[in-house]
Amino acid sequence: MKKHTKNYMMLIMLSTGFIMAVLDTTGVALAIPNLEVYLQLSTLQSAWLINVYILGLGGTLLLSGNLSIKFGDKRLFLTGMFLFACASAVCGLSVCFPQLLFFRFLQGVGASLFMPSAMSLLFNAYGDAKIRAKVLGIWTAIISVATGIGSLVGGFFITSFGWRSIFFINVPLSMIAIVYIYMTSTNVVRVGRKSINYFDNILLTMSIGTVILYLTIGKQLGYLSYQSLGCLLSFIVLLSIVILRERRTKNPIVPFILLRNIDFLTANLFGFIVNVSLYGLVIIFGLYYQSDMHYSAMVSGLLILPGMIILVVGNIFYTRIIKFIPVSKLIKYSISIAILGSLILMFVSILTTKRAIILVTIGFAVLSFGIGMLTPASTTLLMESAGSELSSVAGATLNANKQIGGLFGTAIVSVIVSFLVNQWQLILSVFFIVNLLLYAVAYMIQRNIQSH
CATH class of the missing domain: 1.20.1250.20 (MFS general substrate transporter like domains)
Known part of the structure; x- marks a missing residue:
């Protein structure tokens, strides 16, 4: 005890x-x-x-x-x-x-x-x-x-x-x-x-910095402005240098044994996809409820809250059934649930009346339940694939991918909203289609997971 x-x-x-x-x-x-x-x-x-x-x-x-x-x-x-x-x-x-x-x-x-x-x-x-x-x-x-x-x-x-x-x-x-x-x-x-290869780590930090700079300047000046494109080009150059150096070094940032592990790579991709989706959804719902439906920030937050609560329910449900079902199957089931929620959101996005909010909330709740199961399942897959010796590097890689995923989710919403100004039916439809495609990719990839 x-x-x-x-x-x-x-x-x-x-x-x-x-x-x-x-x-x-x-x-x-x-x-x-x-x-x-x-x-x-x-x-x-x-x-x-x-x-x-x-x-x-x-x-x-x-x-x-x-x-x-x-x-x-x-x-x-x-x-x-x-x-x-x-x-x-x-x-x-x-x-x-x-x-x-x-x-x-x-x-x-x-x-x-x-x-x-x-x-x-x-x-x-x-x-x-x-x-x-x-x-x-x-x-x-x-x-x-x-x-x-x-x-x-x-x-x-x-x-x-x-x-x-x-x-x-x-x-x-x-x-x-x-x-x-x-x-x-x-x-x-x-x-x-x-x-430890400190130089490559510094280059990697600089490359991430140029991405953040691109996203920040892009919001102010446009993502296709020459200042923004200069940041994007810098990112590509810096990242290319890091990749070339990593292929030749004896002390890579991420050990080669992990990069050759399918489960490790798959779990990291899941972490990236989930954060692109979740960050994007929370931001786009907040904008939609306030800009198109003219609700206050407090009401908008309360409309998003049920999905976040269901996400926690998915986490807890995972802890109850992991004893009986292998992680690989739980990942498959959780992605399937996320796809169902994404489909609901995509189909109801054509509705523009306030009645659609109920269906949007339901779709987000279903998707959140899937995410709630997928997140701990993919974390378990990642940590087990790395073992105790490399668990800290594995955790760092996953968290880095999640941070980058959140940035990309925010950027995708910003690009869609900036190109389709105030056309909220179309804005929602485009993002929900992107969201569905993300989980479709995740479903195809999960078939490569080794038996657990």
Whole structure:
């Protein structure tokens, strides 16, 4: 009993970091109007307060996964959490835009250090594969709840205590997690990773930065402007250099043994697809309800909330049935459910009356249930394919793909909305077709999964 209690406490403590990472995206997004007034920011500067955090997080995740192998999961988790706490404190004390921007980047770097090591610590805390799969499902449910209520929690703190509270709340939570993991966890340094290719990691971070810059400038000047296309070209060149160098190096960012593993590649693709879909859906629903249906932001959020709740239900349902059904079959079933939800959304998008909202909500709920099952199932597939030795790199790769997927989901919506201005029936139809195609691709790919 004590062992289970200890492990579940570890689950809660390790989840704390992910919850804070989520709140530091949604919470800061809600604080933007206050920050624009207090720091006298332009729209472009405001966007960078979100994007620089994503750059620090997504750009260094793979490096962090390799550092975790070299120096140990516990050490990286504690270092990342401490950096995150310190950066959060300074963000809360910021008096100018450059100061806030710099420490937002450090927040992202801190989060990138503790996220893959947290997944690895959790994975290695449970020896039995079935129990481990169940715990990963609970882990996903906790993070899904944080994602679903992140805006509500962030809004409460901003309204009650001001925008600085969004950053200050991270400090005590981080300290609690640091003390617990320091007292209860053992640092394990795995062999086989003696050197790290820092130059390629820097190039990769720069390439991700050019993508973020492309998406940010594209919103302001158009995605086909010469400034935007210059950023896109820079991304292609930098990424090509990284790929060419990775093929020749003895110390790749992602070990070759993982890149040759079909389950590892498939799970990463699922993570990318899910975030393209989910981020895109949440954004397009928010825009549709407010711009076309003329609902308030609060009502729009409440209309999206049922889908997020059902997503958590899908997470919990996964933890109940994983003992009886293989992961490969659960992935197939979850993608099938997601396709059904996507079909419902596509067909009801031709309706333009308010009555269609009920059907849209149902379609989103069905899709969310499928996503709720697919996310922990694909995470389990990924971690099992990597094993304990490479679990931190695997976790880092998955989280990096999810971050990039979220960026692409946002970009797809932005492009569709900018080209089909105010034609909401057509906007919804186009995105729902894209969404359906994503899960159709996922269904075809899942047939390559090895038996589990």
